[in-house]
Amino acid sequence: PALRKSAGRTVAVVAALIAVAVLFGLRSSGDDGSSTARSTTSSGQSSTGGAWTGGTSADDSGGLGTPDDTDDTDGDTGDGTSAGGGDDTTAGAADSDADEDATESPSPTPDPVGDAEVGSCFDDEGTRTRPDLVSTSCSPGAFKVVDIRHGTTDLDSCDGVDDSDESVSSHRHDLVLCLSYLNPGGDAYHAGQGDCVYGPNGSGAWYTEPCETGNFKVLAVYQGRNKSKCDGWPHYNLLKPFNGPSGAGLDRILCLSMNYPDAMGYAQVRQCLLKSGSGSDATFTNTGSCDSSNVVVSGRTGRYEAASFCGNDGWTTWRSREYPELAYTVCYRWR
Known part of the structure; x- marks a missing residue:
């Protein structure tokens, strides 16, 4: 019997020890689960936003806590405080991103060479060997596109193009612009x-x-x-x-x-000419032969209406009002 009692106490003690161990194990398991849930909740808030975190927090708390805890958590999620706040934050971030995209979207970079057409005008702000074309109005001092050679970058391809003064090539667009300088002098x-x-x-x-x-x-x-x-x-x-x-x-x-009125303008002394008409209607032609001519030049001066210079010979005179230095009086005799 003593052994049995001893055995009974031993069993009781053992049973008591087992009960304590079980209780201790259950409490430790509950602490680990809560820690894991908090860790999961914290991780969710950090990485995915409040809406997803609220749902996960409620589910995790329901599995680890009491029914009352679960109800409280469900209530927090259901009234939208956590989830709604997360949604607002996400939407705000999206709006902010959209605003930044709208603000930061660069406008297309102007491409004067690629966009050029015949009739376009540019200022060349570069050097003789490295042009830098900037679009401008077609006013004196600018360069005007008079032709575009596609499918080549050969600067000599503009040779023979009327009024072309400068050629600019673009390897990117595989073309050459033939440019004409709009000289301020006309x-x-x-x-x-x-x-x-x-x-x-x-x-x-x-x-x-x-x-x-x-x-x-x-x-x-x-x-x-x-x-x-x-x-x-x-x-x-x-x-x-x-x-x-x-x-x-x-x-x-x-x-x-x-451009003088007739051949008398450049006639030299002793040159033969053919006179036609009379008075102010007279004209003089260089036939290239004295045999087919009827007058010979006897004198010449750069003065206008210098009849006295010619003496008794015939004379003809002309001048330009803008260029009086190119006037003449030419004397002639009949052959």
Whole structure:
């Protein structure tokens, strides 16, 4: 019996110890679960926002706490305080992001070369070898697009294009712009050999126009400012210089010849001419042969109406009011 009692007490003690161990184990398990739930809730709030966190917190608390705790948590979630606050925060963040996107969206960068059309105008703010085109109005001093060569970047592709002064290539767009300089001195800047031009005797713009008595015929056009290049041209009597953009190498000169009323304007002493008509209607023609001519030039002066200079010979005279230095009186005799 003693052993049995002892055994009974032992069993009781053992049973008591087991009961204590079970209670201790249950309490430890409850503490770990709460810690895990709080950790989950905290993690949810940090990473996904209040709406998802509120739902997870309520579910986790319901599994670990009492029914009253579950009801309280459900109430917090149901009244929208936690979830609604999370939704408001998320929507606000989205609105803020949208505002930032709208603010930060860059406007398209202008592409003057790619967007250029024939007739577009630019200022060239670059150097002679590195152009920097900036769109501008087509006013004197600008460059105007007169042609576009697609499918090439060869700057020489603008050779032969009327009035082209500068070519700019774009490897990105695989094209070349042929540009014409709008010279402030007038469109006579682009006159070619054989064209006729006119402008004031001094400062002012010069323009191309139909050839007629009193304006000038272009004998030659040269790049640069070397005036001596005009000296060898027959009938040369006026030089017209034009300045190009600074440093661009586009300065040029026109060698000009006055368009006189007839061949007497450039006739030399002893030259044979054919006179037709009489008085103010008389005209003189160079036939190239004395056999087909009826007068010979006997004298010449740069003075206007210098009849006394000719003595008893016939004479004819002419002058330009704008260019009186190009006047003449020419004497002649019948053959």
